[in-house]
Amino acid sequence: MMESTFRPGKGRLRLTVSQQKRFLDLAVALFLLLYTVITLFPFYVLFVRTFIATKESTDLHLWIPPAEEISMDAQLGNLAVYYNLDIGEFKEDLGIPVTDYIPARTTLEQISQEYSIPMEKMQRYFAGFSTYSGWITLFSRGELWGPVFRTLLITIASLVGLNALSILTGYGLAGLRRKDQMFIYGLYLLQMVIPPMLIILPQFMIVQRLVRLLPHSDVAGPTRYAAQILSVVLLNIQGGALTTMIYTSTIATIPPDLEESAMIDGASRWQYLRHILLPLLKVPVAAVTVTMLPTIWNQFLQPYIYLDVANTTLLPFIQQYTGQYTTNFQVVYTGVFVSVLPLVIVYVVFRRWFVSGVMAGAVKG
Numbered sequence: 001m002m003e004s005t006f007r008p009g010k011g012r013l014r015l016t017v018s019q020q021k022r023f024l025d026l027a028v029a030l031f032l033l034l035y036t037v038i039t040l041f042p043f044y045v046l047f048v049r050t051f052i053a054t055k056e057s058t059d060l061h062l063w064i065p066p067a068e069e070i071s072m073d074a075q076l077g078n079l080a081v082y083y084n085l086d087i088g089e090f091k092e093d094l095g096i097p098v099t100d101y102i103p104a105r106t107t108l109e110q111i112s113q114e115y116s117i118p119m120e121k122m123q124r125y126f127a128g129f130s131t132y133s134g135w136i137t138l139f140s141r142g143e144l145w146g147p148v149f150r151t152l153l154i155t156i157a158s159l160v161g162l163n164a165l166s167i168l169t170g171y172g173l174a175g176l177r178r179k180d181q182m183f184i185y186g187l188y189l190l191q192m193v194i195p196p197m198l199i200i201l202p203q204f205m206i207v208q209r210l211v212r213l214l215p216h217s218d219v220a221g222p223t224r225y226a227a228q229i230l231s232v233v234l235l236n237i238q239g240g241a242l243t244t245m246i247y248t249s250t251i252a253t254i255p256p257d258l259e260e261s262a263m264i265d266g267a268s269r270w271q272y273l274r275h276i277l278l279p280l281l282k283v284p285v286a287a288v289t290v291t292m293l294p295t296i297w298n299q300f301l302q303p304y305i306y307l308d309v310a311n312t313t314l315l316p317f318i319q320q321y322t323g324q325y326t327t328n329f330q331v332v333y334t335g336v337f338v339s340v341l342p343l344v345i346v347y348v349v350f351r352r353w354f355v356s357g358v359m360a361g362a363v364k365g
Contacts, residue, residue: 053133076090076108134334154303158237171273174251191241192241214227259276
């Protein structure tokens with residue numbers, strides 16, 4: 001090993017091989033740390049914005065600001081906009097008759113004087129609203145769990161169905177030896193150049209006509225809601241160009257002798273698919289799942305079109321808090337953060353599974 005030497009004439013310090021390696025490892029570690037910080041910074045900013053009141057939504061905050069004390073000169077209508085305040089719940093909590101009408105321009109001080117409510121009680125009621133109103137609005141009323149459950153149901157069913165049908169499609173098209181296979185494969189690829197908005201109207205009309213074939217599908221109820229969710233799942237698992245190309249190209253690399261040997265040994269076609277082909281498809285299954293998971297989970301257009309308001313998923317549910325004249329940005333930011341958080345948790349918990357699946361065929365042996 002070369003020792004470090006110092007040459008007085010030239011004034012240069014030469015590093016040993018081990019010192020160069022440590023320096024390189026330190027540089028790589030610093031680069032990865034910087035890359036991680038840059039990657040996570042948008043999530044951090046989004047998290048901070050869940051604690052920023054709507055009236056300060058245009059300001060950039062890098063940390064949660066201190067909670068401001070509610071002003072007794074604040075008007076009830078403005079509070080309803082800024083904090084998405086439920087007026088009926090507000091009256092019930094403070095002992096105000098629900099039948100009493102309170103104009104939007106009425107201040108808290110006027111309400112306190114008219115109904116003999118101590119100012120301290122009024123301020124305690126609104127304590128923390130400027131910071132936590134987004135979380136209070138989403139979680140206190142119990143309206144969030146239904147959209148979350150439906151989003152989870154549609155995502156899992158779509159991923160399972162998409163992988164299953166794509167495997168069968170790739171198995172049928174692998175090799176592209178016949179003209180009919182080439183024709184069908186070309187139809188799948190044609191989907192890449194057709195804008196989705198071009199077919200959304202005829203697609204909607206076809207789906208609605210099929211849904212009407214079910215009894216009681218024209219009224220709100222389990223049958224209508226189940227049919228709507230099934231429609232979204234079926235639209236998600238329809239043949240796609242990307243998944244078809246992934247499975248067709250992968251299955252084409254598997255030697256045909258493997259299937260012939262299984263058939264000679266008495267295996268059926270289903271047994272070959274289940275016990276031989278499927279274990280060899282870890283790479284495409286992981287690739288399709290990783291690629292389509294955020295797309296299906298963050299889906300907005302199809303649930304917004306095909307699902308009723310009472311049967312909607314997460315993102316269309318969050319969109320309800322945006323209006324033509326007023327928008328509660330704190331609730332919107334909180335809802336977006338809540339919708340992103342499950343994906344982050346899934347990737348963190350199952351990161352080894354994703355990496356091992358993607359790298360399964362990268363190294364021989």
